[in-house]
Amino acid sequence: MKYYSTNHQAPVATLHDAVEQGLAPDRGLYMPEQIRQLSEEFYLHIGKLSFQEIAFEVAKAFFGDDVDEASLKQIVYDTLTFDTPVVKVDDNIYTLELFHGPTFAFKDVGARFMARLLQYFIRKDREHTGDNRIVNVLVATSGDTGSAVANGFLGVDGIHVYVLYPKGKVSKIQESQFTTLGRNITAIEVDGVFDDCQALVKSAFMDRNLTSHMILTSANSINVARFLPQAFYYFNAYAQLKQMGALKSKLTVCVPSGNFGNITAGLFAKKMGLPIDHFIAANNANDVFYNYLQTGIYTPMASKQTLANAMDVGAPSNFARIIDLYGDYNAITRDISGATYADNRIRETMKQCFKENGYILDPHGACGYQALREQLPADSVGVFLETAHPAKFKEKVDAIIGTDITIPERLQAFMRGKKQSIGMVNDFKAFKDYLLKQPQE
Numbered sequence: 010m011k012y013y014s015t016n017h018q019a020p021v022a023t024l025h026d027a028v029e030q031g032l033a034p035d036r037g038l039y040m041p042e043q044i045r046q047l048s049e050e051f052y053l054h055i056g057k058l059s060f061q062e063i064a065f066e067v068a069k070a071f072f073g074d075d076v077d078e079a080s081l082k083q084i085v086y087d088t089l090t091f092d093t094p095v096v097k098v099d100d101n102i103y104t105l106e107l108f109h110g111p112t113f114a115f116k117d118v119g120a121r122f123m124a125r126l127l128q129y130f131i132r133k134d135r136e137h138t139g140d141n142r143i144v145n146v147l148v149a150t151s152g153d154t155g156s157a158v159a160n161g162f163l164g165v166d167g168i169h170v171y172v173l174y175p176k177g178k179v180s181k182i183q184e185s186q187f188t189t190l191g192r193n194i195t196a197i198e199v200d201g202v203f204d205d206c207q208a209l210v211k212s213a214f215m216d217r218n219l220t221s222h223m224i225l226t227s228a229n230s231i232n233v234a235r236f237l238p239q240a241f242y243y244f245n246a247y248a249q250l251k252q253m254g255a256l257k258s259k260l261t262v263c264v265p266s267g268n269f270g271n272i273t274a275g276l277f278a279k280k281m282g283l284p285i286d287h288f289i290a291a292n293n294a295n296d297v298f299y300n301y302l303q304t305g306i307y308t309p310m311a312s313k314q315t316l317a318n319a320m321d322v323g324a325p326s327n328f329a330r331i332i333d334l335y336g337d338y339n340a341i342t343r344d345i346s347g348a349t350y351a352d353n354r355i356r357e358t359m360k361q362c363f364k365e366n367g368y369i370l371d372p373h374g375a376c377g378y379q380a381l382r383e384q385l386p387a388d389s390v391g392v393f394l395e396t397a398h399p400a401k402f403k404e405k406v407d408a409i410i411g412t413d414i415t416i417p418e419r420l421q422a423f424m425r426g427k428k429q430s431i432g433m434v435n436d437f438k439a440f441k442d443y444l445l446k447q448p449q450e
């Protein structure tokens with residue numbers, strides 16, 4: 010299958026090129042040319058299938074033309090070594106817990122899949138052309154993306170990952186998840202804020218000198234290989250609700266959103282025939298998309314810092330994909346509603362949900378739960394995505410709801426590792442000089 014750019018000024022690309030380039034040359038985002046419907050047979054039996062079996066069917070619809078079946082199956086099964094269980098939280102409200110992966114956040118699914126897919130293409134290249142150059146993944150992070158990408162790509166031969174993060178601005182738990190790994194993962198501690206890290210990465214992609222010297226790609230949700238696999242768990246949620254007998258005449262899915270990659274994958278699932286009636290994009294105080302839904306006018310702005318910091322995005326990159334998928338404002342508002350919550354409301358929701366349901370929400374999931382409480386229609390069952398384990402935000406969560414939550418052993422293990430990082434001034438020339446010195450084979 011070919012991939013076109015949302016800006017329509019670049020040639021269509023193969024999957025291999027789209028994954029290796031990240032962003033299209035015209036700065037647009039790649040979209041698959043077709044979205045295939047899954048068979049009625051599949052939906053009829055979905056409740057009986059495992060997560061891996063479901064995901065393999067979905068993966069074939071997107072990647073089946075470009076990856077042979079046995080390899081694709083291997084990639085899917087290697088990625089999904091954990092489940093994404095649906096748990097009842099409140100009357101008619103369920104959560105899809107996406108935090109059972111290696112770094113306890115939903116981004117593990119896309120990061121691992123992308124690493125495996127890229128490895129597949131690199132190996133094929135090596136066999137056919139003898140080209141031994143490595144692929145370099147550059148990722149700027151305010152915490153969660155860096156840990157998921159670093160762990161997803163750890164030990165994958167032919168790929169080197171550089172994680173740029175702002176010095177002193179990520180939590181100890183998050184920092185330990187990408188600075189203690191070593192091997193093909195290099196953590197770069199930038200003397201600046203997250204936006205500076207992102208600017209360094211963007212400048213690198215645009216620097217002709219660098220891009221002719223080394224292969225550079227991104228691993229955030231602009232990359233098709235990271236964002237499309239996120240469709241897998243929407244099908245898994247439906248399958249579990251069906252199996253539990255919890256489905257009603259309608260299904261509403263609520264997604265705590267920042268860059269809108271996660272929800273866009275859900276919109277793709279719906280286009281493939283998954284019976285989701287309505288989506289709610291739940292935002293923190295960064296309300297650019299919410300305002301767009303109210304007014305039809307999209308005004309990106311600088312991000313605001315909030316309690317749910319993985320959603321502190323003022324210019325969501327996947328907005329271009331949503332526009333491309335739907336074509337116009339009216340079509341978008343038929344399928345998607347919005348919600349926006351200030352930190353105070355997030356705190357109240359976390360307290361209330363713990364008190365009434367005994368369920369511990371993290372600040373991101375709290376936005377999703379609250380939006381369903383306010384907007385779920387009576388004839389619909391609701392599912393919100395729990396995007397991170399509350400223990401990743403232990404200090405905040407304990408302070409808000411008065412708990413002392415246990416940090417899972419696998420998370421503690423990271424914190425015992427030895428920090429290794431390269432200090433970097435916030436200056437593109439210094440970053441470029443550093444990259445130019447790194448081995449490329």
Ligand SMILES: *Cc1c(COP(=O)(O)O)cnc(C)c1O
Nearest residue numbers: 153267268269270271319396397
């Ligand atoms: C990345 C992230 C989000 C936002 O997901 P998008 O795909 O950027 O909308 C929400 N919650 C957590 C915990 C995250 O790490």
